[in-house]
Amino acid sequence: MNTGCLQANDRRIMNDRIVQLLLVLWTTASTAFAAPVDDMVLLPGGAYTPLYLENEKAVDLKDRSTPIESFWLDRFPVTNRQYLEFVTKHPEWKRSQVKRLFADTSYLQHWSGDSAIQQANELDSPVTNVSWFSASAYCESRGERLPTTDEWEYALADNGRDAKEIQKHALDWYAVPNAALPNVGSGSANGYGIYDLVGSIWEWTLDFNSFMASSDPRDSGEKNLFCGGGSLNTSDPRDYAAFMRYSYRSSLLGSFTGKSLGFRCAKDAK
Amino acid sequence: MKKISVGIVSVILCASTVFCRASTSDENLKEKIEGQETAVLTDAPHLPPPITRKHATKVIVHLEVRELEGRLADGVKYTFWTFGGKVPGKFIRIREGDLVEFHLDNHPDNKMPHNIDLHAVTGPGGGAASSLTAPGHSSVFSFKALNPGIFIYHCATAPVAMHVANGMYGMILVEPKKGLSKVDHEYYVMQGDFYTKGANGEQGLQPFSMSKAIDEKPEYVVFNGSAGSLLGENALQAKKGETIRLFIGNGGPNLTSSFHVIGEIFDSVYQEGNTSTAVHNVQTTMIPAGGAAIAEFKVNVPGTFILVDHSLTRAFNKGAIGQLKVTGDEDKLAYSGKISDEVYMPEGTGIRVADQAQSQVPTAKNKAERIALGETIYTSNCIACHQPTGVGIPQAFPPLAGSDFLNADKIRAIKTVSGGLQGSVTVNNQEFNGVMPAWNLTDEEIANVLTYIYNNWGNSKLEVTPEEVNEYRVPPSK
Numbered sequence: 136m137n138t139g140c141l142q143a144n145d146r147r148i149m150n151d152r153i154v155q156l157l158l159v160l161w162t163t164a165s166t167a168f169a170a171p172v173d174d175m176v177l178l179p180g181g182a183y184t185p186l187y188l189e190n191e192k193a194v195d196l197k198d199r200s201t202p203i204e205s206f207w208l209d210r211f212p213v214t215n216r217q218y219l220e221f222v223t224k225h226p227e228w229k230r231s232q233v234k235r236l237f238a239d240t241s242y243l244q245h246w247s248g249d250s251a252i253q254q255a256n257e258l259d260s261p262v263t264n265v266s267w268f269s270a271s272a273y274c275e276s277r278g279e280r281l282p283t284t285d286e287w288e289y290a291l292a293d294n295g296r297d298a299k300e301i302q303k304h305a306l307d308w309y310a311v312p313n314a315a316l317p318n319v320g321s322g323s324a325n326g327y328g329i330y331d332l333v334g335s336i337w338e339w340t341l342d343f344n345s346f347m348a349s350s351d352p353r354d355s356g357e358k359n360l361f362c363g364g365g366s367l368n369t370s371d372p373r374d375y376a377a378f379m380r381y382s383y384r385s386s387l388l389g390s391f392t393g394k395s396l397g398f399r400c401a402k403d404a405k
Numbered sequence: 406m407k408k409i410s411v412g413i414v415s416v417i418l419c420a421s422t423v424f425c426r427a428s429t430s431d432e433n434l435k436e437k438i439e440g441q442e443t444a445v446l447t448d449a450p451h452l453p454p455p456i457t458r459k460h461a462t463k464v465i466v467h468l469e470v471r472e473l474e475g476r477l478a479d480g481v482k483y484t485f486w487t488f489g490g491k492v493p494g495k496f497i498r499i500r501e502g503d504l505v506e507f508h509l510d511n512h513p514d515n516k517m518p519h520n521i522d523l524h525a526v527t528g529p530g531g532g533a534a535s536s537l538t539a540p541g542h543s544s545v546f547s548f549k550a551l552n553p554g555i556f557i558y559h560c561a562t563a564p565v566a567m568h569v570a571n572g573m574y575g576m577i578l579v580e581p582k583k584g585l586s587k588v589d590h591e592y593y594v595m596q597g598d599f600y601t602k603g604a605n606g607e608q609g610l611q612p613f614s615m616s617k618a619i620d621e622k623p624e625y626v627v628f629n630g631s632a633g634s635l636l637g638e639n640a641l642q643a644k645k646g647e648t649i650r651l652f653i654g655n656g657g658p659n660l661t662s663s664f665h666v667i668g669e670i671f672d673s674v675y676q677e678g679n680t681s682t683a684v685h686n687v688q689t690t691m692i693p694a695g696g697a698a699i700a701e702f703k704v705n706v707p708g709t710f711i712l713v714d715h716s717l718t719r720a721f722n723k724g725a726i727g728q729l730k731v732t733g734d735e736d737k738l739a740y741s742g743k744i745s746d747e748v749y750m751p752e753g754t755g756i757r758v759a760d761q762a763q764s765q766v767p768t769a770k771n772k773a774e775r776i777a778l779g780e781t782i783y784t785s786n787c788i789a790c791h792q793p794t795g796v797g798i799p800q801a802f803p804p805l806a807g808s809d810f811l812n813a814d815k816i817r818a819i820k821t822v823s824g825g826l827q828g829s830v831t832v833n834n835q836e837f838n839g840v841m842p843a844w845n846l847t848d849e850e851i852a853n854v855l856t857y858i859y860n861n862w863g864n865s866k867l868e869v870t871p872e873e874v875n876e877y878r879v880p881p882s883k
Contacts, residue, residue: 239542309484311612312484313472373619386539387518
């Protein structure tokens with residue numbers, strides 16, 4: 136298997152050769168250029184301590200450690216190129232045909248048409264403006280699924296490697312206004328060989344809205360994990376970057392799309 | 406009918422007496438809504454116009470959240486998260502009893518989810534529980550303004566402190582039914598603390614420092630979103646004799662402001678943002694993080710008045726400084742300006758103890774000895790100012806050589822050496838306005854030094870005796 140770094144460079148070089156700008160209809164021939172559909176990383180099982188516990192697990196505060204089964208996770212976020220291929224095969228997910236129930240009016244709004252991307256240099260940047268429903272459908276089309284929030288956060292936690300750097304990277308991303316998205320793999324891989332978990336886009340998770348982060352995080356009401364400014368009973372009230380991810384997820388509904396909201400897929404190890 | 410007449414009576418009483426009773430929140434909840442309007446929103450330091458309506462209405466507020474890069478200080482940029490594009494956020498002005506339909510619009514270019522907690526709202530989260538909004542979406546909720554006052558609003562999305570530290574605060578005024586008194590100027594000033602990764606003054610785009618925020622150690626403390634936002638061309642303006650009402654809020658997230666205007670006394674301060682009870686003649690008023698106050702004063706004297714957080718390193722090192730420029734003619738009675746500047750000589754301590762040449766002071770037996778001994782005293786005590794040849798220093802120290810002032814009056818000379826001299830004197834047609842200290846010298850020493858001076862440099866060759874000194878001198882201290 137190639138390293139992710141080489142993959143990214145290869146794809147950038149190939150990207151330069153692509154001259155079609157408008158109405159690029161991707162056929163099976165294009166898969167030769169795209170990142171392999173199954174470029175996934177097998178993460179070993181383990182345990183991590185989530186910032187918030189899932190509702191049904193929010194009983195025993197003493198042991199927050201959450202076991203994670205081994206699972207596969209995409210090395211990169213799903214790209215515009217990959218998503219274009221998907222809607223070509225599954226026209227019900229084209230911008231003009233998607234059901235409003237499954238994606239709001241901003242769905243794929245950065246594309247120039249139903250099956251076209253305005254800028255060729257966006258082909259290998261992460262696809263955004265996708266809903267949870269559409270992201271789930273994409274992963275299903277590959278026989279996969281979205282990662283759970285615990286899996287996603289476990290991958291980011293990277294077995295405790297460079298925790299401060301990860302946090303700083305995320306906070307620094309918040310500190311600059313939205314700009315054009317870089318190609319996937321532009322940053323460096325974490326210890327598992329996974330790219331771009333923070334610093335480029337937000338990502339959908341399977342259970343994005345099942346956590347304790349309420350719409351008012353200072354809620355001290357019936358949800359007994361929340362009081363005192365929404366920070367007590369979290370595992371690390373100093374981790375602002377993590378708060379931001381949970382807040383972001385809890386602001387979403389399944390049909391929402393966002394300019395900086397994309398996804399990657401996962402699947403069980405067995 | 407009966408109800409109406411009671412109402413009229415209370416209005417009449419209200420105009421002049423203490424019988425004026427504010428509405429309760431229950432009454433405000435029940436007050437009928439008539440008509441509908443869209444709120445006029447303004448950027449600091451300006452306010453929307455006063456409300457003249459005599460009834461409650463439905464007010465529609467559209468507040469758009471924008472995350473954008475802006476100036477924090479000279480050469481220092483920061484990505485602000487704003488309610489309406491600037492820090493502080495748009496000023497909202499409504500009336501007690503109004504029904505507000507609030508639209509929180511989160512711009513699609515934003516990265517973050519946001520919500521709003523208005524301290525003017527009675528309800529869970531002050532609206533925050535109903536307004537968490539993803540980028541590219543808009544939330545709507547409504548509330549009835551049950552309590553009058555000046556309130557702040559802020560974002561309350563986790564981590565709350567970071568959203569607020571990035572500038573997500575503003576103010577909403579709920580005018581009491583009877584309105585506020587008429588003033589010439591109303592201004593909107595809001596303090597906030599900022600936590601940048603780089604130290605104060607470090608140039609370029611500065612990211613937020615989580616650790617400095619948690620430690621409550623801001624690099625910047627500013628009024629209206631940036632250092633210098635109320636300085637120079639952007640200073641608040643008024644004319645002499647006008648009345649000013651400041652709405653001062655503090656977004657924090659952490660520091661309490663000791664708000665003060667240098668050179669002014671607030672005639673009235675409505676503390677804690679209330680609109681019913683003022684305290685008078687206030688120098689400095691405390692504005693807590695997440696709180697506000699109204700300060701009213703008349704400007705009687707022209708000049709530049711400085712707004713500060715009187716926790717002074719914030720003002721002088723971190724940016725919490727603004728200006729109010731008052732134009733008009735000077736009123737010397739109210740304030741004179743500088744009348745004079747003189748050297749201060751505390752009683753007693755200003756007397757110079759002359760250097761003692763020897764412990765055993767010799768006594769002169771004749772004029773020649775007197776001149777010789779006087780030279781030693783002159784060299785020790787007088788030469789630095791009056792110079793070796795007695796020419797003095799133009800504009801500073803008068804000449805002794807050929808001095809009309811000296812030669813005109815021996816007694817005055819004795820008094821000058823023994824008692825000092827201060828103020829304007831004319832010597833050889835030159836004016837001098839300085840100070841000569843009193844010299845702690847004996848009668849013999851003064852006689853000798855004056856005789857030395859009188860017998861040199863073209864002077865009148867008089868002799869001064871210890872007996873004369875004793876008769877005319879200013880007595881030594883102690």
